Amino acid sequence: MNGLSQDLAPLVQRLRGRPRFLVFTGAGISTGSGIPDFRGPQGVWKKWTPVYYQEFLASHEARIRHWRYKLEGWEGFRDAMPNAAHRALARLDRQGRLDALVTQNIDGLHQLAGHPPGRVIELHGTNRMVECIGCGSRRDPDPVYSEFARTGDPPQCSCGGFLKPATVSFGQAMPGDKLEQAFEAAGGRSWSAPSDPHWRWNRRPRCLGRPSRGAPSTSSSIGVRRHTTPSPI
Numbered sequence: 001m002n003g004l005s006q007d008l009a010p011l012v013q014r015l016r017g018r019p020r021f022l023v024f025t026g027a028g029i030s031t032g033s034g035i036p037d038f039r040g041p042q043g044v045w046k047k048w049t050p051v052y053y054q055e056f057l058a059s060h061e062a063r064i065r066h067w068r069y070k071l072e073g074w075e076g077f078r079d080a081m082p083n084a085a086h087r088a089l090a091r092l093d094r095q096g097r098l099d100a101l102v103t104q105n106i107d108g109l110h111q112l113a114g115h116p117p118g119r120v121i122e123l124h125g126t127n128r129m130v131e132c133i134g135c136g137s138r139r140d141p142d143p144v145y146s147e148f149a150r151t152g153d154p155p156q157c158s159c160g161g162f163l164k165p166a167t168v169s170f171g172q173a174m175p176g177d178k179l180e181q182a183f184e185a186a187g188g189r190s191w192s193a194p195s196d197p198h199w200r201w202n203r204r205p206r207c208l209g210r211p212s213r214g215a216p217s218t219s220s221s222i223g224v225r226r227h228t229t230p231s232p233i
């Protein structure tokens with residue numbers, strides 16, 4: 001396998017047998033860039049208790065907690081660079097091998113590695129922008145974090161709306177347009193995102209399993225099912 005780990009051999013063999021495929025990435029691809037995962041031994045949730053979206057909306061104290069948590073990780077996110085895995089996927093995309101790249105990650109590293117932004121479907125939003133919950137306007141996070149670090153007050157937009165990193169929190173609905181794009185890219189039928197925030201993706205990458213009869217050979221299977229624990233950031 002030319003030095004490749006034998007663990008990777010089955011994956012490489014399957015990818016070679018398919019002209020195109022869909023890639024679904026999660027936190028594991030970015031730990032090599034210094035971004036902690038959420039549930040690993042050094043995971044974010046070992047230290048922080050997630051603030052649910054409803055708490056964020058209802059409580060000044062909860063907004064402070066959310067911004068403290070985000071501030072702690074901000075410089076690490078801002079300065080992180082893509083690693084070999086991100087670059088390899090960007091290369092595969094340039095070669096026309098990817099149907100789509102769907103990610104749960106909020107770090108923007110796929111785009112930094114060279115994926116055109118329109119080719120990355122971010123299901124959980126992005127940490128590289130701050131968004132107003134009221135008017136939807138977006139802005140560069142740096143000045144917002146600096147202001148929060150200085151004052152300790154959760155930032156607000158000039159329209160009076162709460163500012164929040166443009167990521168999907170626990171209890172917050174995932175972006176329906178992104179879900180739809182991902183579902184269609186995976187070869188699924190058209191699907192409307194339910195408003196219930198407790199829906200999340202059930203990921204079963206077909207490239208690691210048997211292709212089902214009648215399904216497009218290039219597709220991965222992405223379905224939805226109901227979880228009792230909503231999706232994090």
Ligand SMILES: [Zn+2]
Pocket residue numbers: 132133134135136137157158159160161
């Ligand atoms: Zn606003």
